[in-house]
Amino acid sequence: MTGPKLVSILRQGDWLIASIHTALDDSQMLLFRNDLVEQIGRHRSRGVVIDVAALDVLDSFGANTLRTIAEMARLRGAETVIVGIQPDVAFAMVSLGMDTGDVPTALDLEEGLAYLGRPTGARSRGRRDAAG
Template identity: 75%
Template sequence: MRQGSTLIASIHTALDDTELVRFEHDLIEQIGEHRSPGVIIDVAALDVIDSFAALTLKRIAEMARLRGALTVIVGIQPEVAFTMVQLGMGTGNVPTALDLDEGLSMLADQGRGRGTSTPPSAWGPTT
């Protein structure tokens, strides 16, 4: 799905490793096809994010960055955030937002600042 030039990818159900890799591949291709400068990955429907899923989300963000797109992960549920922290998992330097609106706002703010050397870690809190 797209909103303006931003790609929005929602994960509605837990994906196995093969499905996650397919999701990763498809999303990276969509970035080029739509020339999207921003990507939002909505994980609000997930009640579990395992270590492979967390690593895949980080990889997607890095590949998107290499293709010229900024990535924000939105909708991490409180229980999921708690478990991820307890297990030492996180999103690294990939910014997160509470919901889709906040994620779109983050990308819009960053888009206005393009051309500056502001690293993603300076966008705000990450998990």
């Protein structure tokens, strides 16, 4: 018998919604990265939402891998937004000097999808977050 899924990747029109359901070790994070980037190409996705709401910790490798995924997605023609960073995780990231780089963030899935649905010009003017 297999355990619960660690991540799920769902297609919603031109977008992929990738939800991380539990903390991933480094090898699982790399498998997630490879699978997501492969699916971006297979589905010709224009946008990706990575939902990390279930995570109560995000280490530097995980944060770096999320930035790498976003850059790989961009090179494949898809924009990425990270959603659901918990307050304690955000506090720890700031305390440790970690960030999401140029990857936009949003409060939740609804705001992340709204961000991807905005006209391209609004995103290209330098807005980093979907909340404001």
